[in-house]
Amino acid sequence: MGADLMFTEFISSDGLIRDAVKSTRKLEFDETERPIGIQIFGSEVDAMREATLIAESVCPDLIDLNFGCPVRKVAGKGGGAGLLKDIPKMIEITRAVVKATHLPVTVKTRLGWDDDSRFIVEIAERLQDTGIKGITIHGRTRAQMYKGEADWSLIGAVKNNSRMWIPVIGNGDIDSPEKALEMKNRFGIDGIMIGRAVIGNPTIFRSIKHYLNTLELLPEPTVKERVELCRKHLQDSMAWKGEHVGIVEIRKHYSGYFRGLKDFKPFKVKLLTALESNVIFDLLSSIEIAYT
Numbered sequence: 001m002g003a004d005l006m007f008t009e010f011i012s013s014d015g016l017i018r019d020a021v022k023s024t025r026k027l028e029f030d031e032t033e034r035p036i037g038i039q040i041f042g043s044e045v046d047a048m049r050e051a052t053l054i055a056e057s058v059c060p061d062l063i064d065l066n067f068g069c070p071v072r073k074v075a076g077k078g079g080g081a082g083l084l085k086d087i088p089k090m091i092e093i094t095r096a097v098v099k100a101t102h103l104p105v106t107v108k109t110r111l112g113w114d115d116d117s118r119f120i121v122e123i124a125e126r127l128q129d130t131g132i133k134g135i136t137i138h139g140r141t142r143a144q145m146y147k148g149e150a151d152w153s154l155i156g157a158v159k160n161n162s163r164m165w166i167p168v169i170g171n172g173d174i175d176s177p178e179k180a181l182e183m184k185n186r187f188g189i190d191g192i193m194i195g196r197a198v199i200g201n202p203t204i205f206r207s208i209k210h211y212l213n214t215l216e217l218l219p220e221p222t223v224k225e226r227v228e229l230c231r232k233h234l235q236d237s238m239a240w241k242g243e244h245v246g247i248v249e250i251r252k253h254y255s256g257y258f259r260g261l262k263d264f265k266p267f268k269v270k271l272l273t274a275l276e277s278n279v280i281f282d283l284l285s286s287i288e289i290a291y292t
Contacts, residue, residue, distance in 0.1 A: 002205035004191075006036050010066045012079075013042030013051035027058050028240070034061055037106065041066040043078030048093050049100045056101050062133070063101055065094060067109040070142045081142035084113040087123060095130040104133040108171070108193075111154050114143035124158045128166050136193050139172035146196070149173060156187030169193050175204070177211030184212070200256015202229060223261070223291040227284050230257045234280060243277055261291055 008026055015023030029036050038055040040063065042048045052063055067090055069080030076082065083090040090109075098105045107127050112118040124135055137158060139150030150172025159168040167190035174180050175197035183189060198204055203225075207218045221229070233253065238246030254271050258264055267287055274280045 001202040002209045004035075004205075006033055007039045007064055008036065008060075010039040010041050010069060010080075011051070011055070013040050013044070013047040016040070016051040016054045017047055027055060029058075029060070036060055037062040037064040039064040039066050039108070041069060041074060041079045042093075043082065043089075045089075045093050045096050049096045052097045052100045056103055060103065062104040062106055063097065064106045064108060064136075065097060067107055068136075068138050068142075070110070070145050075142060081110055081113065084110060084117065084123075084142055087119075087126070090123075091126050091130060094127055094132060098131040105131070106134040106136065107132050108136040108138070110138045110140055110142055111151060112141050114141050117141075118154060120154050121157050121161055124168075125161065125163055128164060132166065134167040134169065134190075136169040136171055139170065152183055152187055155189060159187055159189050167191060171195065174208075177208045177217060180208045181212055181215075200230075200253035200259070202233075220260075224288055226257050227288040230254070231281065231284050234277065238277060247275065247277060247280065258287065261287075 008029060011023050011026045012020075016027075027038060038058070038060045040048065040051050040055060042051060048065070055063055066080055067083045069075060071080070074080040074082065078086070083093070094105070094107060109120070109123070109127075111120045112123075118141060120137060124137070127135060135158070137155045139152050139155050140146065140148065152170060152172070155168065155170045155172075158164060159170075169191040170183055170187065170189040171193040174183065174192050174194055180192055183192065192208070194204060203221050210216065210218050230250075230253070234246060234250050237250055240246070241249065251272050254268060258268070267283060267290075270283055271280060274283065
């Protein structure tokens with residue numbers, strides 16, 4: 001659908017070292033998904049260094065360090081955004097990973113831990129000095145989680161800092177082509193990362209790239225195309241993770257795939273409660289017929 005670079009789901013460094021099945025499965029990717037980065041998280045230098053070598057063994061295009069995840073089970077244990085409370089350790093981990101691999105290393109992080117520690121301009125400089133090749137910044141603090149509006153002014157401050165030479169990618173609240181262009185023009189960032197807005201809406205990359213090139217908005221995907229995308233999504237998910245997990249994990253995507261369809265609730269209820277793939281595929285066919 002037009003994404004230029006993708007990342008795996010973030011992977012626990014401790015899980016990789018223990019060879020935990022749940023973690024090692026996340027290293028899998030298809031050649032058609034390149035360029036792709038494997039994203040790892042953790043709170044200890046040695047574990048992150050060792051996990052980097054394991055990730056490197058499957059030959060991704062880059063290694064990405066997650067210093068931005070705000071959820072308690074990660075940040076509360078000193079990983080993800082938890083490292084925003086210990087910047088020297090964040091820098092130490094990053095430097096160790098850069099030295100451990102021949103692959104490019106990038107970082108994803110946030111503005112700071114809370115409103116009293118929004119030091120991302122300084123942090124970005126220090127991370128750059130370790131030898132990373134790019135940085136992605138989510139425009140919220142850890143304390144904000146995903147609440148309120150993302151503050152792109154500080155992302156712009158990093159990009160326009162005369163000491164910065166690595167690419168700066170912005171993240172947060174980009175859910176339309178118009179917003180993407182606005183942030184590009186206002187802050188001059190080198191790229192945009194999209195997370196939540198792609199849930200059930202994979203065509204957003206195609207739409208944004210077309211708009212940036214032409215200033216023309218593409219028409220919304222037809223119901224037929226939405227159904228086809230959803231069907232393929234489920235098929236691929238089940239092929240990788242098995243029928244049960246595939247069915248459960250796609251449920252959060254239905255609202256996006258079928259956003260705006262009038263009187264859709266009865267179909268949605270059935271999709272969210274169906275336990276067998278053949279039932280879901282029949283429902284998808286019924287949706288296409290009902291709304292075409």
